[in-house]
Amino acid sequence: MVRLGLTLLIPFLGYLVFGLAGGPESRRHVQAAQGQEEVAQRARQVLFERAEELARQDRLVADFYRIYRKLAYPLPVTSINPHDIQVEGLKQYPWEIWMIWELEERIHSLAWSGEWSGNQGHRNLAERDLAALTLWPTYNLWDNPHLSVGHTGRLMAVALKEWSWLSDEVRSALSGACFRLVSMHAPWFKESRARLQNVQDILSHTERGSLIHNIPVIATLGMAMAARASQHPLQDELDGHLRALILAELELRTEGVTEAISYDGYILDFVVDWLSDVAEELRGEILQHPEFSRMMRQAVLLATPGRLETFAPINDVEALEMPYHAGILAKTMEEVADPVLAWFLKRYPIELLPADALAALASSDQWPREEAPKGGAYPGLYVYILRSGWSADDVAVVISASESPSGHIQRDNGTLVIGTEKMWLIDDPGYQQYLPGEEREFTIGPTAHNAPVINGVAQSNRSLGDVSCRQLEPGVLRSTLDLTPAYPDQLGLERVIRDVWLVEDEYVVVADQVRGKSSLQSVQYNWHAHPEAAVWVDQSGRGLIDAAPAQLWLQCAGRRLSGVDLKRLPGSRGQMTFQLTTPIEGEGVFWWIFSLGKPVEYRLSPTQDSLLVGSRSFSIG
Numbered sequence: 001m002v003r004l005g006l007t008l009l010i011p012f013l014g015y016l017v018f019g020l021a022g023g024p025e026s027r028r029h030v031q032a033a034q035g036q037e038e039v040a041q042r043a044r045q046v047l048f049e050r051a052e053e054l055a056r057q058d059r060l061v062a063d064f065y066r067i068y069r070k071l072a073y074p075l076p077v078t079s080i081n082p083h084d085i086q087v088e089g090l091k092q093y094p095w096e097i098w099m100i101w102e103l104e105e106r107i108h109s110l111a112w113s114g115e116w117s118g119n120q121g122h123r124n125l126a127e128r129d130l131a132a133l134t135l136w137p138t139y140n141l142w143d144n145p146h147l148s149v150g151h152t153g154r155l156m157a158v159a160l161k162e163w164s165w166l167s168d169e170v171r172s173a174l175s176g177a178c179f180r181l182v183s184m185h186a187p188w189f190k191e192s193r194a195r196l197q198n199v200q201d202i203l204s205h206t207e208r209g210s211l212i213h214n215i216p217v218i219a220t221l222g223m224a225m226a227a228r229a230s231q232h233p234l235q236d237e238l239d240g241h242l243r244a245l246i247l248a249e250l251e252l253r254t255e256g257v258t259e260a261i262s263y264d265g266y267i268l269d270f271v272v273d274w275l276s277d278v279a280e281e282l283r284g285e286i287l288q289h290p291e292f293s294r295m296m297r298q299a300v301l302l303a304t305p306g307r308l309e310t311f312a313p314i315n316d317v318e319a320l321e322m323p324y325h326a327g328i329l330a331k332t333m334e335e336v337a338d339p340v341l342a343w344f345l346k347r348y349p350i351e352l353l354p355a356d357a358l359a360a361l362a363s364s365d366q367w368p369r370e371e372a373p374k375g376g377a378y379p380g381l382y383v384y385i386l387r388s389g390w391s392a393d394d395v396a397v398v399i400s401a402s403e404s405p406s407g408h409i410q411r412d413n414g415t416l417v418i419g420t421e422k423m424w425l426i427d428d429p430g431y432q433q434y435l436p437g438e439e440r441e442f443t444i445g446p447t448a449h450n451a452p453v454i455n456g457v458a459q460s461n462r463s464l465g466d467v468s469c470r471q472l473e474p475g476v477l478r479s480t481l482d483l484t485p486a487y488p489d490q491l492g493l494e495r496v497i498r499d500v501w502l503v504e505d506e507y508v509v510v511a512d513q514v515r516g517k518s519s520l521q522s523v524q525y526n527w528h529a530h531p532e533a534a535v536w537v538d539q540s541g542r543g544l545i546d547a548a549p550a551q552l553w554l555q556c557a558g559r560r561l562s563g564v565d566l567k568r569l570p571g572s573r574g575q576m577t578f579q580l581t582t583p584i585e586g587e588g589v590f591w592w593i594f595s596l597g598k599p600v601e602y603r604l605s606p607t608q609d610s611l612l613v614g615s616r617s618f619s620i621g
Helices: 006-016 036-055 095-117 120-134 147-162 168-192 199-203 214-230 235-253 260-277 280-287 290-301 324-336 339-346 355-363 438-443
Strands: 059-064 069-074 307-311 376-379 383-387 396-400 416-420 423-427 466-473 476-482 493-503 507-516 522-529 534-537 543-547 550-556 577-583 587-596 602-604 610-613 616-619
Touching (some): 095 147, 120 147, 147 168, 168 235, 199 235, 235 290, 290 324, 290 339, 396 476, 493 616
Antiparallel strands (some): 602 610
């Protein structure tokens, strides 16, 4: 796992849970906060408007954005897979997941609107769609329980618990369908999971990685909720296993195990719903666990300056498509009572919240104390963060740093993104395409990220040496990462060290030390601009990323950029890339300066181990 250097542990240990809070709110406001009653009323209004739109539709539109497909399912949906559409290059695709996401949101919107407004038309449509769901012959198309089991189990259990206006006939059908869902997957649970009833069982298991992966965890949580709703005999065993599993997952977060913010949030969203009917002691054991708040604070740490609903595109993440982190905050804000999370949620665009999160806001009668976060250097679960603040004209630098074995964690340690004015001007794909072709090869290939590509070879391991993240002095933040273990042994590398400095909200300096045991020929850089930005290279060899009102200048100390270095890489969704390949003989230091608004003057020392920007000196080592 990631080895945290003393420079990180000593001054920033407190930030792991509490360090974001403190100090006055930024001099530049992100968004005006609203009163609690206004938030509740707005949540009900959004629910009703969303339900009104859905009520007019006779098709359920599912957007398979990862593979560029949209399907219009007839309503009500009467089967988990009512089509035989194929995708070239993919033997089997989980169509049902994206469809069920939309079905769950549709039913939640209509039913919760009916709950709050009393609209009988909305209630009738929700009841019709739920009745059709109970008739599905199966809730899973895979050998083992998949995400569809989690979603359908939760959806039917929530309906039984929350909406008393459902007819007795539909309630009986829902209970029977819940019982059937659990029974269908009981052999899998009894064979592989039922005996794992304490935390140590999970932590010491030889295949613990597969135990805590989001797919089986979410499926098991859906089974447990369905078992409780239908009084299935497996209820106690499912709950006992899940208590051990979730506490083990939280414990593993202290070792750096993560699936990144989108998928960590996906799991916790189900955990929170499962907890709604368990004993208070167990609720407190999980919701008050330090790692629960820490995981939720990733949303704050990674937020785009001035646009809190999006976050740093590091690893396989989807801020708008999977907004579970924000939904969890709405569901738990009163119990967790974290002032920074309350600050964040109050400023999150309410229209983007899923329907069940809107329902939680609509029923809340109090709001925890708020406290604005302050700029600084922060260790995240899979990144290191340097930021001047959270407002649009602040600057955030997020650096990939993880040894987690999850497939959603990419081999891109040291890759950084630079955000300001509501976007990441130095960008990263932030996802992996599932569809075979140029785009997939780009998103998982050597040019997808901006860590050094050495002799044409990118990183092959999720490994790190020593890392640190700290404030050097007021306004100057620094992170240092030893990337050497991330590269394959055949390169014969002795050292690859990346240093990153953020100075106020003015500029970022990056220094890469590269040294090989044998001959090294080249180091390549791929700095991706935001897809909506314009780019330029001036006569002085400086690059420009222009996204008014923000301008970011790129300079490589001692080397000039030219128009030849500006490329649109095959498979890119629109990002232009400054791709510079420079020769190296044995060892070298490569300095980059990224400045906001205008280029800066610099002077590189003859030994290349220090750089002077204005009157400020930066040194490696």
